[in-house]
Amino acid sequence: MRLRILLLLLSFVLFSCGPSETPVSRAHIDSILYMGNGTEPQGLDPHVVTGVPESHILMALLEGLVIRHPEGLDPLPGVAESWDISGDGKTYTFNIRSTALWSNGDPVTAHDFVYAWKRMLIPSLGSKYPDMLYDVVNAEEFNKGVIKDFNLVGVKAINDKTLEVKLKNPATYFIGLLAHYTTRPVHKATIEKFGSIDTIGSQWTRPGNFIGNGPFTLNEWKLNKVLTVKKSSNYWDAENVKLNEIHFFPIDNTSREDLMFRSGQLHVTSTVPPEKVEVYREQYPDTIHIDPYYGTYYYRFNTEREPFDNKLVRQALSLALDRRQIVEKVSKGGQSPAFSFTPPDPNNYYPPTSLDFNPEKAKELLKKAGYEDGSFPDFELLYNTSEGHQKLAQAVQQMWRTNLGINMTLANTDWKVYLSRQSVGDFSISRAGWIGDYHDPKTFLDMMVTGRGNNQTGWSNLEYDNLLVEAAKSTSQKQRFDLLYKAEEILMDELPIIPVYTYTRIYMLHESVKGWNPNLLDSHPYQFVSIEN
């Protein structure tokens, strides 16, 4: 008898919690978007954080002068309802919307932007993205401590509603940078209430304290559990915001995220477990999304180390790499083989694509470089622990062994070890990846300029550097792209890095979510998103 009661109780417990109604199934009623958001955000201070999960949350909480068009990524009016660009392309005058308000009801003014940009550039804060504003007159000088007076920097509030920005060069991509979270305004009174302009980690970013100007306000933040935002009634376009809440779940385990999606707890995932991609493409073609992404997976040479200081060797290794085989047989996530550093974008800039797969020519070049059969020294490929990197590295190892008869060992290290070995140049070849911060080839090509922090190859080419300087000065987009094209031709001939594939964004999206458009930056402004039955 006792046993029977126990069994009955047990089955009651088990069956009663069956997911008859899931958060996703009732979301069209309460308009809550449930989003898998990768790792726990480090914080919410736009001048301190650098990660993708943080950027997703900051897009809900803060709004910049412009926002990105949900499809084409062109700048749309945000806090600035309009702007004028002077004839020489160097002076921007922004008219701040009179209806733009902070979540506490304060008006958003031009002074807020001046304060925010000062905060981002002030050396004592140690912001990691100050270069986003280096096109502004004296911004770099102020950030590097060459000048101390911020009034000399080219950003000025003419009055409460007019912001004037003076640039060093007519940087035609500049307006696009103003959608990036680092250039958004911050609420001065709140920051100064909890610390000073250069305090890292004060309490101003906590729920209850955070004052933002975006379509949503910070509601709740349970560490490693969930962060929720609620629709802001003070947002200037609040009547067009259809979502009531967004719940961001930090789930760094891809299979758990997958399980949560399948059990109706998430609308959108941040990724799909690599081993599931193929199956889902067949079984759920409408739910799995494989969008082009503005990022390149590449291998980096240490050009200060023999034999990779020899251009012929680098070219030979690139020629012996069958990129099509890699994307079809190894990475298998809809990626396209990369024949340039900048991902091709027909609507923007189309890079030179001269890279090729030609093992015969590769052998010839290696011979020309002085390495006959078997005389090539053994070397190591450095990568951070991940099944994807591992598989790809093994494929490349095999290709180079078969096509060139050279021996490469694999060095699989933890993330921080990988980063530190790269930064001190303790590697021969290392795996790397870069996702563009904004929609312009500069975000890639700039990285390879002599001495840039993420160059890390030791490669330096004066002509390349000069072409980038010239490009920044050109007033027409076409002229600038022509110069960048030339620069990229040099890069693809010298090959301090060899591109492998262009990334794709792979994620699961529930059919009820509307207005989630594929675009290269994976940017989905929430004011355009809705949930339908």
Added chain:
Amino acid sequence: MFELILKRLGTAIPVLLAVITLTFLMVHSAPGGPFDAEKAVTPEVLAKLNEKYNLDAPLWEQYSDYLFGVVQGDFGPSFRYPSRSVTELITIGLPITFELAVYAIIFALMLGVSAGVLGALKPNTLYDYVPMTTAMLGICVPSIILGPSLILIFGIWLEWLPVGGWGDIPGDKILPTITLGTAYAAYCARLTRGGMLEILNQDFIRTARAKGLSEFRVVVVHALRGGLTPVIAFLGPAMAGLLAGSFVVETIFGIPGLGRFYVEAAFNRDYTMILGSSIFFSTLIIFFNLLSDVIAASINPKLR
């Protein structure tokens, strides 16, 4: 008893000091630092950050500053989560880890003791072999395999239980509890069986039976008291093991407990958080071992 406690507390201090020193040295000698990131920071920025977090001071000075802080109860700010202190992170994570550990130990005791008693009452029969073989399996299967298997069966195929989270959806605490508790249930079963077998063969049990007491009374009132001594002695280290070892289960089920912070901190080179959690876990382990010694001593007069 008082003497025993004092003696154990006296040895705790040098143990903790050794833990701090070793962890401090290991953390600082690990390659990579807290501010290494995909987007390389310029040397100027790195210098500013190091200065802010006192990482530019000589190592011995950082060490003494740290110790001084710890003595005053200040574990410093987390490097990974700039707006949170280590104490805050521990405060957020601990209740969840503790809750999970308590559920797991209750589960382990309920399942383990019943299985053990059953085995001991009918030794060398199916009632003994089946639970004990299962227990052996339970000890052998690590939670990293058990967790995903349970998720697959009960979460995906049968769709009975949620696959992750903690306290978000009814029933989401069941699978983590079973995953964490199973190995301990298995230990409990084996320890109970052993303890009970020894006791059941003793004279006072025979006397109790001869007096005509019901089997239930003999087992529960007379035998269990002595038979459970090994289990109780095991509880302290088990609790410490559950708390310190919950990180695998917390990671599998995405439970926002202390174990997960600990693992993340190591990967992120969050120096202060690694140190803070190490000190905290060591203290817990010392405490629970002491507790189980005290309990064992109060049950079994031979140990006093």
